[in-house]
Every structure is written in structure tokens, then in C-alpha cells.
Amino acid sequence: MENSSVTSHLLGEPVCYCGQISATRTSWTKNNPSRRFQGCTLYGRLDPCDYFSWIDPPPHPRYKIVINGLLRKSNNNENGKMKTRRLVKLNQIALGCIVLSVLIHKRVI
Numbered sequence: 001m002e003n004s005s006v007t008s009h010l011l012g013e014p015v016c017y018c019g020q021i022s023a024t025r026t027s028w029t030k031n032n033p034s035r036r037f038q039g040c041t042l043y044g045r046l047d048p049c050d051y052f053s054w055i056d057p058p059p060h061p062r063y064k065i066v067i068n069g070l071l072r073k074s075n076n077n078e079n080g081k082m083k084t085r086r087l088v089k090l091n092q093i094a095l096g097c098i099v100l101s102v103l104i105h106k107r108v109i
Contacts, residue, residue: 016040016051024055033067035059 016022022038036055042048059067 014038014053016042017049018042018051022051022053028071030068031064032059033064033071 014022014024016039018040020041023041023043025037025039027033027035027037035058038051038053038055040048040051
């Protein structure tokens with residue numbers, strides 16, 4: 001079945017060993033950041049086949065360093081944004097509690 005998979009890939013329709021059109025995915029591992037590959041569409045489910053084929057050539061070592069550094073910065077930035085959102089919500093809750101306690105103290109409510 002490997003030959004049919006290779007032939008299908010050459011015709012522009014990559015098919016895995018299951019007979020399904022294979023999925024194009026992107027690797028975000030440390031060793032292969034942003035490297036595209038073809039794999040079984042059933043990956044992550046029951047009984048996927050072992051079809052796997054890189055689309056892109058191996059990345060240059062410097063490329064890995066740059067991409068991984070950018071990914072770290074992006075992840076740190078996203079974590080910072082999440083912390084900021086949490087702080088804003090906590091401040092809104094705290095402000096609401098203060099307003100409520102002032103209204104209760106003045107017996108407005």
C-alpha cells in the first residue's frame with residue numbers, strides 16, 4: 001500500500017495507508033518548529049495507520065533557534081495578557097464590592 005500512497009502524493013492527492021486523504025499538519029516541536037507534514041487523518045483517534053511524510057525539508061539550525069525564541073516570546077506575551085485580564089476582572093469585582101459596601105453603609109439599598 002506504500003506505493004499507492006507515494007503515487008497519490010505525486011498526483012497531488014496524498015493518501016495514507018488507511019485509504020483516507022492524509023491531513024497536512026504543522027509541527028511545533030522544538031526540533032521541527034513550523035515544519036509541515038502529511039499524516040493519517042485518524043491520528044489521535046482509534047487505530048490510525050503509521051503514514052507520515054515531511055513536506056518541508058529539515059530546518060536550518062539557526063532557523064530553529066530564531067523560531068523557538070519567537071515562540072517563547074509569544075507564549076510569554078499571551079501569559080502576560082491573561083494575567084492582565086484576570087487583574088482587570090479582580091479590580092472590577094473589588095470596585096463592585098466597595099460600591100456595594102458604601103451603599104449598604106449609607107443604607108441606600
